[in-house]
Amino acid sequence: MAKSVHDNVLDGALNILKNNVTRQVACSAQPTTFAEGNATYALADVTLASGDFTLANGDSSGRKVTVGAKAGVLIDVSGTATHVALLDVSNSLLLYVTTCTSQALVANGSNTVSFPAWKIEIADPS
Amino acid sequence: MTVHKSGELTLTGTDFKTVHRGVEIGVKCFAWGGGLPAISMVERMSDGKYQATSVLFEFSDSPYTPAELTAAAGGVVPWIKTALLPRINAALAARFPPEAVNPEGGSIGDIDAQLGAVLRWAPQADGTLQVTAPPGFTLDIHNAVIGTGDSNG
Numbered sequence: 001m002a003k004s005v006h007d008n009v010l011d012g013a014l015n016i017l018k019n020n021v022t023r024q025v026a027c028s029a030q031p032t033t034f035a036e037g038n039a040t041y042a043l044a045d046v047t048l049a050s051g052d053f054t055l056a057n058g059d060s061s062g063r064k065v066t067v068g069a070k071a072g073v074l075i076d077v078s079g080t081a082t083h084v085a086l087l088d089v090s091n092s093l094l095l096y097v098t099t100c101t102s103q104a105l106v107a108n109g110s111n112t113v114s115f116p117a118w119k120i121e122i123a124d125p126s
Numbered sequence: 127m128t129v130h131k132s133g134e135l136t137l138t139g140t141d142f143k144t145v146h147r148g149v150e151i152g153v154k155c156f157a158w159g160g161g162l163p164a165i166s167m168v169e170r171m172s173d174g175k176y177q178a179t180s181v182l183f184e185f186s187d188s189p190y191t192p193a194e195l196t197a198a199a200g201g202v203v204p205w206i207k208t209a210l211l212p213r214i215n216a217a218l219a220a221r222f223p224p225e226a227v228n229p230e231g232g233s234i235g236d237i238d239a240q241l242g243a244v245l246r247w248a249p250q251a252d253g254t255l256q257v258t259a260p261p262g263f264t265l266d267i268h269n270a271v272i273g274t275g276d277s278n279g
Binding site: 026058060062071072075081084096098099100101103104105106111112113114115116118119120121122123124125 | 262263264265266267268269270271272273
């Protein structure tokens with residue numbers, strides 16, 4: 001018996017990100033709280049708005065949201081980025097964490113880091 | 127500023143002095159060998175004695191008396207600020223050249239390893255190197271897929 005879900009259900013979750021995430025942070029470790037993502041492990045951060053999130057059909061199935069690229073983000077603290085966090089700053093929520101290939105970042109007052117576009121996909125039930 | 131004889135060279139509590147990187151440094155006006163006064167940078171040596179390490183201003187180089195020189199600048203303080211202070215800073219820069227700072231507190235090897243990461247070096251036609259814009263870093267962010275696979279086997 002086939003399982004199904006309406007796109008609106010999946011978009012509901014993705015829109016939480018689109019409508020609430022206001023900051024993307026490169027972190028030196030996996031943050032498990034807003035404070036860790038926003039400060040403890042934060043190496044570089046950039047402001048995001050709803051326009052930075054694009055919803056579409058998933059690559060494999062379901063729906064996806066693509067986070068737009070952000071280039072030239074000032075590195076605040078030296079360290080090795082291993083995670084990227086999406087934060088709802090107004091409500092102090094750590095909404096999403098993904099990993100990234102370990103990348104040493106060196107802060108010297110002018111060095112920058114680029115966040116490429118990336119996506120979160122919620123697959124159809126199977 | 128009191129003019130001292132070189133034999134009594136010392137820094138007292140009323141002298142202009144500071145501690146720079148652990149070294150007591152002062153600026154003092156005294157007469158070399160009892161001649162015309164000169165303003166010198168004075169440094170406290172490891173044996174506790176003071177030595178003049180560089181001459182900042184020699185009044186004998188000027189056709190004017192100290193009073194005439196300072197009066198022309200608008201007074202002693204303006205003269206110190208405009209004529210002497212740049213020489214003090216230049217002497218300090220020569221005595222204490224900037225040191226590379228390693229924010230990680232690691233060894234010199236760490237600094238060396240970061241030179242290429244922090245700065246880009248562009249060879250010039252004359253054989254010198256020029257520092258160009260610092261490189262940018264790029265993250266490789268991993269995409270995430272939620273809900274793959276059979277939910278209940």
